[in-house]
Amino acid sequence: MGLMAREETRTTQPTTVRTSATDPAVDVASDAQGDAQAAAMRAPRAWVVRLVVVAIVLSALNLRPAITSLGALLEEVRDGLGMSGGVAGLLTSMPPLCFALFGGMAPRLARRFGPSAVVCAGMLAITAGLLIRPYAGSTAGFLAASALALMGIAVSNVLMPVIVKRWFPDRVGSMTGLYSMAVALGTAAAAAVSVPMTDALGGNWQSGLALWAVLAAVAVVPWVPLLRDRGAAPDARGAASTAAKAPASSAGRTPAREEAAAPVRITRSRTAWALAVFFGLQATAAYITMGWMAQIFRDAGVPASTAGLLLAVTMVMGVPLAFVIPRLASRLPHQGPIVVALGVCGLAGYAGLYAAPAAGAWAWALLLGIANCAFPLALTMVGMRARTGVGVAQLSAFAQSTGYLISIPGPILVGVLYQSSGGWGLPIALMTGLMIPQMVVGVLAGRNRTVEDEAAR
Incomplete structure (x- = not known):
């Protein structure tokens, strides 16, 4: 596996350290060298790194099936539980609502219990929620069990970029691409096979x-051996490099230590706000698509199984692109051109969905699938717009919690407009209108700067 880090060789040779009461820089340099050696001694074994990759991929596969499986079967669920259009709109708005409410708790829980333990608990919550909600017997019970599953997804959403930054600080783009590709694969699989699987079950x-x-229960397993991971920086190579290269400080501490110890005043960063709004608008488009696109095609005369397959095509576009886009974005100083290109695809897809939803269904599904790849781009920018692990954790929680709050009204409003107008003209006009500000704030969030620098100013 090319993405795996090789096991580091432990250093056993003694180091000669000079001390001098008149030369404090010697002491500081020795401290830095000692830090580098200590970090190398703590290098994780190769199998642990491989296990982290497996855990990340399996967890990412479970971050969307709870949503897209429901989108493919929304009409059956509505009929079975007697839901109105407004309640169905509330149901499709639950993901961003829960992500906003529970995502902000993730950094605090991670500091207390460790990121691995929190994600493991998140996978358990997803398992329980998905198992309980179909048999709850009422709309209220269905909503409550859905909230349990979405709570698990929320904390995992926030901590995935943190785990990637900690274990793979020199491969943020490629690992974010792998993680995003797994998210897209799970999303597409749930959309594609939920209807046929339901038909096969009578x-x-x-x-x-x-x-x-x-699938969620399987994702719990690889996190169990990692439950004791509560350290701040398990990637010894990054720690050793930082300690070895850092200049001496008059206080006897390296700059890396000072940055790691200082929290970021994230609300003072314009880039953080731009990224939060970008995240919210792309999430609005994504959850409207996941919750309602299959219904748009079905109302246009497309069979239910084909409508689910079209939704799957939209989601599966993220599998290759979610791997390519983060790698490309990490090589560019400014991610604005990618934001604009994705936005143009979204505008074209909405226009086609309005003009000829059935005749050009496959083309519109492809275009909207490309537009939905703003999600892995946003995750990549979270890792790029902060220098330290503390900064990434705060930016991830802030951008996702604030962004999901912004996205809450969208799916509800689509449901209300659909029920009141009796058609999809107004909802599609809303989706199209939201794409313009998404492109604007995405360009602002893509500028080459960090939240630490902006917050300091």
């Missing part, structure tokens, strides 16, 4: 939804 939508709990 048309029982409860069983069709509950089966996704098995």
